[in-house]
Amino acid sequence: xxxxxxxxxxxxxxxxxxxxxxxxxxxxxxxxxxxxxxxxxxxxxxxxxxxxxxxxxxxxxxxxxxxxxxxxxxxxxxxxxxxxxxxxxxxxxxxxxxxxxxxxxxxxxxxxxxxxxxxxxxxxxxxxxxxxxxxxxxxxxxxxxxxxxxxxxxxxxxxxxxxxxxxxxxxxxxxxxxxxxxxxxxxxxxxxxxxxxxxxxxxxxxxxxxxxxxxxxxxxxxxxxxxxxxxxxxxxxxxxxxxxxxxxxxxxxxxxxxxxxxxxxxxxxxxxxxxxxxxxxxxxxxxxxxxxxxxxxxxxxxxxxxxxxxxxxxxxxxxxxxxxxxxxxxxxxxxxxxxxxxxxxxxxxxxxxxxxxxxxxxxxxxxxxxxxxxxxxxxxxxxxxxxxxxxxxxxxxxxxxxxxxxxxxxxxxxxxxxxxxxxxxxxxxxxxxxxxxxxxxxxxxxxxxxxxxxxxxxxxxxxxxxxxxxxxxxxxxxxxxxxxxxxxxxxxxxxxx
Amino acid sequence: xxxxxxxxxxxxxxxxxxxxxxxxxxxxxxxxxxxxxxxxxxxxxxxxxxxxxxxxxxxxxxxxxxxxxxxxxxxxxxxxxxxxxxxxxxxxxxx
Numbered sequence: 001x002x003x004x005x006x007x008x009x010x011x012x013x014x015x016x017x018x019x020x021x022x023x024x025x026x027x028x029x030x031x032x033x034x035x036x037x038x039x040x041x042x043x044x045x046x047x048x049x050x051x052x053x054x055x056x057x058x059x060x061x062x063x064x065x066x067x068x069x070x071x072x073x074x075x076x077x078x079x080x081x082x083x084x085x086x087x088x089x090x091x092x093x094x095x096x097x098x099x100x101x102x103x104x105x106x107x108x109x110x111x112x113x114x115x116x117x118x119x120x121x122x123x124x125x126x127x128x129x130x131x132x133x134x135x136x137x138x139x140x141x142x143x144x145x146x147x148x149x150x151x152x153x154x155x156x157x158x159x160x161x162x163x164x165x166x167x168x169x170x171x172x173x174x175x176x177x178x179x180x181x182x183x184x185x186x187x188x189x190x191x192x193x194x195x196x197x198x199x200x201x202x203x204x205x206x207x208x209x210x211x212x213x214x215x216x217x218x219x220x221x222x223x224x225x226x227x228x229x230x231x232x233x234x235x236x237x238x239x240x241x242x243x244x245x246x247x248x249x250x251x252x253x254x255x256x257x258x259x260x261x262x263x264x265x266x267x268x269x270x271x272x273x274x275x276x277x278x279x280x281x282x283x284x285x286x287x288x289x290x291x292x293x294x295x296x297x298x299x300x301x302x303x304x305x306x307x308x309x310x311x312x313x314x315x316x317x318x319x320x321x322x323x324x325x326x327x328x329x330x331x332x333x334x335x336x337x338x339x340x341x342x343x344x345x346x347x348x349x350x351x352x353x354x355x356x357x358x359x360x361x362x363x364x365x366x367x368x369x370x371x372x373x374x375x376x377x378x379x380x381x382x383x384x385x386x387x388x389x390x391x392x393x394x395x396x397x398x399x400x401x402x403x404x405x406x407x408x409x410x411x412x413x414x415x416x417x418x419x420x421x422x423x424x425x426x427x428x429x430x431x432x433x434x435x436x437x438x439x440x441x442x443x444x445x446x447x448x449x450x451x452x453x454x455x456x457x458x459x460x461x462x463x464x465x466x467x468x469x470x471x472x473x474x475x476x477x478x479x480x481x482x483x484x485x486x487x488x489x490x491x492x493x494x495x496x497x
Numbered sequence: 498x499x500x501x502x503x504x505x506x507x508x509x510x511x512x513x514x515x516x517x518x519x520x521x522x523x524x525x526x527x528x529x530x531x532x533x534x535x536x537x538x539x540x541x542x543x544x545x546x547x548x549x550x551x552x553x554x555x556x557x558x559x560x561x562x563x564x565x566x567x568x569x570x571x572x573x574x575x576x577x578x579x580x581x582x583x584x585x586x587x588x589x590x591x592x
Contacts, residue, residue, distance in 0.1 A: 018562050025565035035583035036574060040567035056562035077550045084513055086587040137590065150584035278511060288555035
């Protein structure tokens with residue numbers, strides 16, 4: 001059997017976060033509105049109308065390009081892409097062709113390998129350009145198949161940024177990581193919400209296989225209808241298996257477009273007898289060129305501020321975090337701001353607590369409760385009164401780090417502080433949760449614990465170290481989690497010597 | 498430049514036009530004339546002229562992102578060949 005290498009490129013469409021459509025002032029927030037309520041003569045292609053570009057969409061497109069490390073074209077133009085389909089009322093889509101807004105960027109990914117290590121992968125971005133969305137076609141009403149098609153133009157004309165990667169990915173995991181990274185970037189700079197379920201992020205996959213070591217590309221297959229991040233990963237994994245099997249049987253891969261069938265977990269050929277795509281692109285005569293000045297780019301860069309990668313590196317050097325840990329707290333802009341606010345409180349309150357202890361509390365107790373509030377690491381606001389305040393969080397971390405609060409007591413205090421918003425130190429005092437290191441008191445609990453677990457005590461005497469666990473467990477219970485585990489440990493050892 | 502009836506067939510299909518054999522012949526000839534003139538134009542030296550995509554000399558004609566509701570959507574829906582509820586109804590299309 002020949003070993004094959006998959007070559008994967010992704011075409012991603014993100015819906016830009018604007019209030020109105022790309023070329024007309026119809027609202028974009030009409031996805032759940034009744035059909036054809038957010039339409040006008042421009043987006044439905046009535047004769048004699050003229051498109052006018054949305055300034056915000058252009059701005060977001062440039063911002064996205066900058067975040068992707070792209071070169072922003074000084075003068076870019078729109079083009080008409082001609083084809084007939086009922087969801088495209090003008091019979092052309094206004095897009096960009098030979099002079100796109102953004103070109104030649106790249107994204108750096110940290111990817112876990114099979115052995116549990118990580119490696120860095122750079123995926124080049126070929127281009128990113130502005131275009132308008134098409135309408136929505138309905139072929140069924142609920143479970144009833146229709147013998148005709150119904151069209152809703154609410155989505156028609158909504159601004160999209162199409163981001164095309166180079167074929168630089170070689171596994172389903174790499175493609176998945178690229179998609180996640182792109183989503184993080186777009187959310188970070190506020191360009192798109194990237195909710196795949198709402199169609200704000202759509203992904204088409206181009207994939208081909210070639211014998212390992214070969215530099216020419218194999219025959220490429222396009223996969224569409226990928227509605228979730230998992231679907232992208234699964235479809236690629238399936239397609240690699242399918243193409244490998246076919247190539248090993250000496251078959252050739254047909255160059256076609258395939259749809260992902262979620263239920264059957266396989267790709268199926270679209271078998272459309274569509275004409276070979278001939279879109280006859282030409283410059284859109286109704287629109288003036290866009291000129292993006294250096295001053296505009298510079299101002300936008302200032303506005304975007306620190307990007308996730310830079311912030312991650314800063315957290316590594318400033319707080320001495322590992323690359324992995326720094327990645328955890330920079331997964332979203334809001335979360336990274338919250339962590340920064342925590343570290344600022346450590347300074348203000350003159351606490352002696354390692355960044356790692358703060359991070360542990362943020363990545364466990366804090367994140368676990370965030371979902372419950374229907375908040376996420378992208379949009380959370382450090383000043384949000386529904387969250388535990390950064391000051392309160394670092395006080396708990398500091399008490400724990402100083403051995404004044406056991407790990408289990410810290411959880412209790414955290415839960416109370418989260419619920420009530422009250423001062424952590426006051427809660428510790430009130431709940432009697434200060435960690436007990438007094439050996440006299442621990443000795444009393446230990447004697448009771450040993451008496452209650454004669455079997456474990458016997459086992460431990462016979463050299464079974466693990467038998468210590470249940471006895472310490474009883475001490476923690478009796479002390480309501482306040483006993484210092486290290487002290488409890490040494491007291492038991494002393495007693496059972 | 499030679500334009501065959503096969504070329505006309507291809508363009509007609511892309512433009513969703515149905516042509517009679519006589520029309521095909523006519524248009525093949527006319528298109529050949531147009532393309533011939535393009536070839537003539539291609540001979541002009543344009544090396545010192547910047548490519549033009551828009552003759553008005555305008556740039557960055559844009560609007561602010563402020564929603565405006567178009568009040569007469571009924572007029573648009575009336576323009577459609579057929580409708581069902583709020584949808585525009587067309588022949589069944591499945592990709």
